[in-house]
Amino acid sequence: MNQAACPSLSRWLGNESLRLTLTLGGRFAGEQVWQTQPEKFSAAGSGYQTRVQTDFGGVLPVVRKVQVSRYLSDGSSLSYAESEGRNKPHFETFFDHETAMITLRHNREEASTPLLTPHYDPVSLVMALRGPDAPTQLWRAALTGGAVHVQPLPDAEVGGQLARAFYLRPGGAYVASELDAPYRLLRLVQPTDFGPVDASLQPEARRKEEARPEKSDKPRRRRA
Numbered sequence: 001m002n003q004a005a006c007p008s009l010s011r012w013l014g015n016e017s018l019r020l021t022l023t024l025g026g027r028f029a030g031e032q033v034w035q036t037q038p039e040k041f042s043a044a045g046s047g048y049q050t051r052v053q054t055d056f057g058g059v060l061p062v063v064r065k066v067q068v069s070r071y072l073s074d075g076s077s078l079s080y081a082e083s084e085g086r087n088k089p090h091f092e093t094f095f096d097h098e099t100a101m102i103t104l105r106h107n108r109e110e111a112s113t114p115l116l117t118p119h120y121d122p123v124s125l126v127m128a129l130r131g132p133d134a135p136t137q138l139w140r141a142a143l144t145g146g147a148v149h150v151q152p153l154p155d156a157e158v159g160g161q162l163a164r165a166f167y168l169r170p171g172g173a174y175v176a177s178e179l180d181a182p183y184r185l186l187r188l189v190q191p192t193d194f195g196p197v198d199a200s201l202q203p204e205a206r207r208k209e210e211a212r213p214e215k216s217d218k219p220r221r222r223r224a
Helices: 122-128 203-210
Strands: 016-024 027-040 046-056 063-072 077-084 091-096 101-106 109-114 139-143 146-158 161-169 173-178 185-192 195-201
Touching (some): 016 185, 046 122, 122 139
Antiparallel strands (some): 016 027, 016 195, 027 046, 063 077, 091 101, 101 109, 139 146, 146 161, 173 185
16 A cells, blocks of 8 residues: 655644634534644654634534644644643643653543554644645554544535545545645544534635735835
């Protein structure tokens, strides 16, 4: 099986904030905000932190889920945490490249396993599928719960934008982002207990970005 090269985010990703609308069966199901900022991880090198806050609602029970991922510029994870509301994380994973160990914490339980290959988490994997260095061939990514196979799909129009898209299995998730810079996440479909939840970049966010005027070099006239 042909494998794609590892992606790289370092050449284009910076501070970013994206707001997506959730739907389930075409009905409003909440909102999701992705916030990313660059970070330096001492010996591990430079990378990013992405915080994803999902506020379910509408046809789904009102629940807030927070995911925080810290990862290197190739998308490989350094740590990942999940929590609900303002509570402490109920699930955490740490990838220690110096000791080559993975530590998993679930509530008060803790377990460790060898880190034999770079791993991704649910957030860093999505980020790795964006940008000009995203995989172009079938790619196998390691996660703590098992490997996921990433299948590139033909470029398609998503929300009025030309996008690169991927299908993930097992699970059946779908990821689509802009084909050109700034490579924003346009659509993310994830399976849940209630059915596939569709997250789409809000039209307002697209219009604001596209309508942003270029900076003018002409000096502004002073008011009298």
